[in-house]
Amino acid sequence: MSEASATRTPSAVNIGSRHGLGVLCGLAAGVWLGAAEAPTKLVNSGLSPFAISLCMVAGVFTARWTVPTLLKGSRYVFADLAAKKHLLITAILAGMLWAVANTLTVFAIRDVGLTIAFPLWNTNSLVGLMWGRLLFGELKGASAKNIAKVVLGALAIVAAAVMLGFSTIHGDVASGVHAGRAVSGILAALGASLLWGTMYIPYRKAYISGMNPLSFVTAFTIGELGTMFALVLALDGGTKAAVFHSPEAKHMLFWLFLGGFVWVIGDLFQQFATKYLGIGRGIPLSNTNQIWGVAWGALVFGELAHADLTHKLLVISGSIVMILGALAVSTAVATSREHTSTNDSLVRECSRYNLDYHSVFEAYAGVENKDREQKRGWWDYAIVAVAVGAFIYLGVNARVPSLAIDFPWLCILSGVLVVTAAVGGWGLWKATRFS
Template structure:
């Protein structure tokens, strides 16, 4: 077994380091996660945040099952899940936290706008860093330079959040007539929920589970929680979600938003696996830059802002990106890797897992030649997902929002380039493992 692990390590060294792969995954995640929230601008068309979030989660559910099926097959996914049954409840809990956080982001977008809300909830990097240190002993064994990067990066994130919050609440009301303070609180709440959500993720990867397997159960928690929230807090049968579903012309865009988010989240989870939540999540939070690009360039959100407002937004965004760069470039030392292996050992002892198998999985190397063959129902799942998007797309109309379509085209090209480049590297180096 030791020889197998050594061989796997040497193969990875020839292709590229796992740290570099994790960084690429984090950057790609930022590009896609930044685009995913743009369809929630539909909240300005009169639908409740609950209705918007539920329909988006339905799109997430559709994509969550089709992507793992396409890349690995259901036989692989269910074998992986059944070998680590203790993680099923953690996956459902993570999905529930995501559903609550996503709903809060829609309130935040409604009240303060996409360009402002994005950097506010990206303080989840700080929350994730805290849990990574307390629960998983990340940074144990790190040298002074690495710790300094992490601390300075954390302070930058906090400073940026204060700057962006001040830029939003210095006026009495928002342009949409809502209370901007409520939007700030919603964004902060989303930050807390999302930062805590990464605890189950980290437990999964320390147990050797493939991210593609974990998210298939994760999405069950998402959908159930979102349905309960909508039914209990948004009028039950009188919720505007039924109007949204019945009309159908906007549903495609929300499903598309969920689809885009799943792609970004897939890369984010591989970044968290190979870098840890203390490094991977801040790096994926460069989605703040892309969210700002969509809000300012496509939806022209900053057109009427005064010079002071724009300066605070730009400076806050720059400081937050700087903080994420500091944290994500703090490469783990040999002593930190030893500490991580001790964490692996604790998880294996707690749940009766094979340490060597889990260690190989952490290096992106599959153990035991698990089958990735496709069955007839795998193709049925993929065709059903494609059919849903085709049906919704046939009824879709362009949302009644002012958009700059030239910038839409530019940003879509960047999405595709990042997907193809990083997807190829991930497949070549780990086989999506």
């Protein structure tokens, strides 16, 4: 332990240097996760929530294998997984939690509408904040000012999510809510919040063990897809489920795959934010996705076209509160005492699993180890080609949903997605080489 103790002071300084990068990733995650909610409009398509969730997870699975392969190569990913075998089970478990939570959100949307369900499941930031403090010592040693910024900022973002959610409740939207299922819908949304907040325990454990987020999500997706197949086979008709036989499902797969793919881009930014900021700071920042979800609904799909002044004021007020909450969290730069607590978590993890402290610390701090760089094999290009081919095939067979779409705003918000990914990706590559 004396060797580890001797490294704590410089370690704390190096860990703290990633705060700005973590904030950038958290905000970028909000932009992409908000855009991924658009395909949930298909919950009224006739397919069951299990079927919709399975289709989205199939898109997620495709993205989780393709993006890490593009950025680092499969040799790098598998070498990282092999060096941290003890984390494979936790990664698969996290994927299982995500799959169940995602299915619960589809039930919640069906029963009470996206407007009410979204802010309820976004309380996962408060669940994550609790787990981060109890299990990983986050905010331990933090100044009273920083604690207030993180806690009040997270609460402000949740409150803003509620305001933005209720801003879209007017005649047309409210009529789509199943009053008889309100209780089950609310419970489903809260269950998703609990599972998604708990899911970040394996994430944080992986990162303080030195695992790359790109490697973790590759194993993570096995739990996702396996769980969704099991749910469909057990609870949605087995092999006779409509998702496997319905001709209509074929025409909607592209949009659900696309939603899953967009979600993964946001989730990857979210993982890097969790790595460099911790659960308590990273998740509230990524939960600014609510403001972007409302932007897509209002500007692209015209959901607020017939809203009255009260609802429009809720949008403005909610947006301001969310921005202030995000500003509070993003400016809560951890002190050296808090970094020492984080370093203690790294030391405990290394002692528990007999890991090399210096290697783990360098990986956690985002210092690329050149010895682990791996050349890409021909199969990497094959993985990417198969993914592109799948999207082309599904796109050719897709039907454009019968929704009124404002194409100028669609182009503008799509442009925001591209710019955000470019800036966030460049920041990660330049500072850490996606480590």
